[in-house]
Amino acid sequence: MSEALNISSSPHVRDRWTTPYIMRVVLLSLMPATCVGIISYGWQAFAIVALAVVSAVLTEWVFNKIVHKPNTIWDGSAAVTGLLLALSLGPRTPLYLPVIGSVFAIAVVKGCFGGLGKNFINPALAARCFLLISFANAMSISPILDATSSATPMGVLRMNGTVDITRMFLGTADGVIGSSILALLIGGLVLWSMDIIHGQICFSVLGGFTLFIALFGGQGFDIKFLLAHLCGGGVVMGAFFMATDYVTSPVSRLGQFIYGCLIGVLGGVFRLYGNTADSFSYAIIIGNVCTPLIDTYIVQKPLAYRKIGKTRPVKREPFRIPKPVIALTLIAAIAGVALSGVYSMTKGTIDLQELQKKTAAYKEVCPEAETFELVDAAEELIAKQDEKASPKINEFYVGKTADGQVAGYAASVTAKGFGGDVTMALGLTPDGAVRKIAFTELNETAGLGMEADKAPFKDQFTGRAGELNLIKGTASGEQEISALTGATVTSTAVVNGVNAGLAFCEEATKGGN
DSSP states (O other), rough: OOSOOOOOSSOOOOOOOOOHHHHHHHHHHHHHHHHHHHHOOOOOHHHHHHHHHHHHHHHHHHHHHHOOOOOOOOGGGGHHHHHHHHHHHHHHHOOOOHHHHHHHIIIIIIGGGSSSTSSOOOHHHHHHHHHHHHHHTTTTTSSSSSSSOOOOOOHHHHHOOOOHHHHHHHHHHOTTOOOOOHHHHHHHHHHHHTTOHHHHHHHHHHHHHHHHHEEEEEEEETTTHHHHHHSSSSSSIIIIITTTTTTTOOOOOOHHHHHHHHHHHHHHHHHHHHSSSSHHHHHHHHHHHHHHHHHSSSSSOOOTTTTOOOOOOOOOOOOOOOOOHHHHHHHHHHHHHHHHHHHHHHHHHHHHHHHHHHHHHHHHHHHOOOOEEEEEHHHHHHHTTTTTTTEEEEEEEEEEESSSSSEEEEEEEEEEESSSSSEEEEEOOOOOEEEEEEEEOOOTTTTGGGGGGGGHHHHHTTTTTTTTTTESSSOSTTTTEOOTEEEOHHHHHHHHHHHHHHHHHHHHTTTTT
């Protein structure tokens, strides 16, 4: 016979997902959080990640050599352990700690219990708890308080302080390297959509934790309070990447749900009543230890099982939305929330920068003024303008000296140019003549329209009052302005803007100041 037959015991089901494949997908799903952590915290964070991963892989190789076991570093499990440990450490952790933690995780927790698939607790979490207990001071996020360091968000929350939820969500607050909730959610939802992790575990962890905090946290279902607790203390990382470990989690779906709820409730207990706010790791470790007990009493129904004398009724499967579609929708929603959060977080800074830019421009065109104040009549005239008018007065201020005397006026005027809006700061003397113009927005053609921002053209307006006329060629009259060669549209926009500013100033200051 040319065809060989293999005899093996059941089950005979095979899956295309091998251990190396799953570990590589997990590594890729952790890359967003890793990149955000390194970008946020710099080279120190990169060094911690590199040392933890290299130490874990090297320890597994050395341990296998010592005990004469096959080399297993290529399955990726050691790299995942090292990376998870690194992401759970602070960015200012001493560099010897990720090395010690990785050696403990691989050699003691994993290797001494028989290797991959035989450890009874998660190696990365066990290493983190070992470091927290043995090196408590060094494991502090900010071991030395100085002018630039601050308490972690969880520490602030524990002291009933207020935290910036947006920064916690994005991963820019002071926390562990892998603290970006946005990046962790993206990676975790991808794993869930691919059926690599079990939704019964991660979602029951989050649900159990949230419900316990809401019931016993003292602030009820306050959404900001709940989000602050969810976004800190390693809850999301633990739910998606730690608690879902195949080896240390139950087999049955009901068992996974109970296991997840147990971790969530214990995490809430430790968060509210424990000595430290960042103690979610201990909840998962206790859940790992309870896994054999759960599997003993909650047994998965065997494949194709049915009671004697009964046949399984044939029923049509209900319509279900594919998990990848749900995951992509959630990721898109999370990204949208994150973008709006970034905008709200930076809006104040952007507005301040814009105000500083405008103030500098007004100071340039009206240098004698110490302060700029609004003119009530001008505000009423601005409000009556057509929104689509060109030219259009944006702002109008009276500049005053330190002793309260009028030093001049400053206006912001926008007119339609060749390449877009031309916005200028127009400085006027107390008697309504042009002192100087400065552009705050000029997107005209390089070498042609952009010549408007140079002295030969701008200086023509100094000292002029009344309505100005644009001419081609050399100006000879008091009210004439020479147009730029090849940039008539830009020249027209500037002259129209200055004329609008002069007319507005005359109307707004009729009653004096």
